Amino acid sequence: MSRILAADGVAPTPSALRTVWNSPLYRGATFALFLSGLGASAAAPQITLFLVDDLHVSLTTAGLYYLTSITAPVAGYLVGARSDRTGRRLGLFRLCALAGFLGWTAMAVSDQVWMPFVISAVVLAFAGAAGSQLFAAVHDELRAGAGSVGDGIVSIVRMAMTAGWIVGPVAGSLLATAAGPRAMLVATGLCTLAQVVPMGFARTPSARTPSARTPSARPGAKTPATSEARTEISAVRPGPHLGVRAMLPLLAFTGLYVLVYAGEPIKYGYLTIYMLNDMRLPTAVSGAVIGIQPLIELILMPVAVVVARRIGMMPLMVLGAAFGVVANLCFALTGSAFGMFAGQILMGGVWGVFAGLGIIVAQRLLPEAVATASAVFMSSPAIASALGGLTGSLGVSLLGLPLVFLAPALYSLVATIGIAFMSRSRHAVG
Numbered sequence: 001m002s003r004i005l006a007a008d009g010v011a012p013t014p015s016a017l018r019t020v021w022n023s024p025l026y027r028g029a030t031f032a033l034f035l036s037g038l039g040a041s042a043a044a045p046q047i048t049l050f051l052v053d054d055l056h057v058s059l060t061t062a063g064l065y066y067l068t069s070i071t072a073p074v075a076g077y078l079v080g081a082r083s084d085r086t087g088r089r090l091g092l093f094r095l096c097a098l099a100g101f102l103g104w105t106a107m108a109v110s111d112q113v114w115m116p117f118v119i120s121a122v123v124l125a126f127a128g129a130a131g132s133q134l135f136a137a138v139h140d141e142l143r144a145g146a147g148s149v150g151d152g153i154v155s156i157v158r159m160a161m162t163a164g165w166i167v168g169p170v171a172g173s174l175l176a177t178a179a180g181p182r183a184m185l186v187a188t189g190l191c192t193l194a195q196v197v198p199m200g201f202a203r204t205p206s207a208r209t210p211s212a213r214t215p216s217a218r219p220g221a222k223t224p225a226t227s228e229a230r231t232e233i234s235a236v237r238p239g240p241h242l243g244v245r246a247m248l249p250l251l252a253f254t255g256l257y258v259l260v261y262a263g264e265p266i267k268y269g270y271l272t273i274y275m276l277n278d279m280r281l282p283t284a285v286s287g288a289v290i291g292i293q294p295l296i297e298l299i300l301m302p303v304a305v306v307v308a309r310r311i312g313m314m315p316l317m318v319l320g321a322a323f324g325v326v327a328n329l330c331f332a333l334t335g336s337a338f339g340m341f342a343g344q345i346l347m348g349g350v351w352g353v354f355a356g357l358g359i360i361v362a363q364r365l366l367p368e369a370v371a372t373a374s375a376v377f378m379s380s381p382a383i384a385s386a387l388g389g390l391t392g393s394l395g396v397s398l399l400g401l402p403l404v405f406l407a408p409a410l411y412s413l414v415a416t417i418g419i420a421f422m423s424r425s426r427h428a429v430g
Helices: 012-024 024-054 059-086 089-108 114-126 129-144 147-179 181-196 227-235 246-262 262-279 283-311 311-333 338-363 370-378 382-397 405-422
Strands: none
Touching: 012 024, 012 147, 024 059, 024 114, 024 129, 024 147, 024 181, 024 283, 059 089, 059 114, 059 129, 059 370, 059 382, 089 114, 089 129, 089 147, 089 181, 114 382, 129 338, 147 181, 147 283, 147 338, 227 246, 246 262, 246 311, 246 338, 246 370, 246 382, 246 405, 262 283, 262 338, 262 382, 283 311, 283 338, 311 338, 311 405, 338 370, 370 382, 370 405, 382 405
């Protein structure tokens, strides 16, 4: 499989950057995903404070909010399957963005404890599928002939979401402090809705009965096809009826990704507390420790594309998951500022690999239904959030700090072994 999944693109070179800028679809998706990351990351650290301070729930009850994310994979699958049947990527994207706006706005005016839980489980579950539809639309466009810069284009688009996650927590904290958490939630809704603006009036044609292959469907054919016409190549076939067997490689990869990701909610929930209360590190130092990971991640994402072209995507992901093992061991066993920085730098390496290449691998594992593949893969953080929250709660009570980080180290070890096995398997992925 490693040979099949080996990256056939190049790093985000100036050619890839120029291609993104010149394409309304790529450029729009880049700005839209930045807004998506900005809004989501602004709200994520503030939700618990909103529930505790404004709705007066206990910390235990507030922690249960994150379990509502388990509905996101179901919603993502439904949206992805619909997208693959109809080919209407951007129409569904706009509906999901609207759902996000309505959900976050309703959350902001909630005055009953049950309301945020129901809103998150029912409405915001569908909002999370917006990004997967953009990646499916980008994939359709790349199939029309992006040449050797295809993976570099995906990396640039994905980097925009990471950039949003760098800016969002700071912006959300400042807004919540200045105007209150309800205003921050409204702003998150506006960011979610604003995703539709960079996409303009672009659309993808609906699925129709298969017809004779057009010249634009042949690599290298010279046609005056527009972006919209090229996207039609992937929409002229009716959506596939997928069986569980066909989806097994994708589900296995997504499950292993969940194990890698499960350490993030544990880290964000307890690492700062450990550094401040147990290690007695200055606030500036602990803040620098937390902030260095997304910076390293952003730097390494284009590097990962270059390395993947040489050694293959799956072998590189084995290395990335192994970084997660060592990073969590640093958190659990070193007890020093140096160990915390080392762990976060290694975690930057983990996400430089998985954030940049994960969506590409997922789509190649289910090439006949890329929207479904994108939706399933991009719902994995929701599952990981629930798993990590439960593991962290139990781990702290049983092991305490900092030994709770041995649990995500074990998860990453299992993922390392699993991805290594997948890289040597003979699954046909197209």
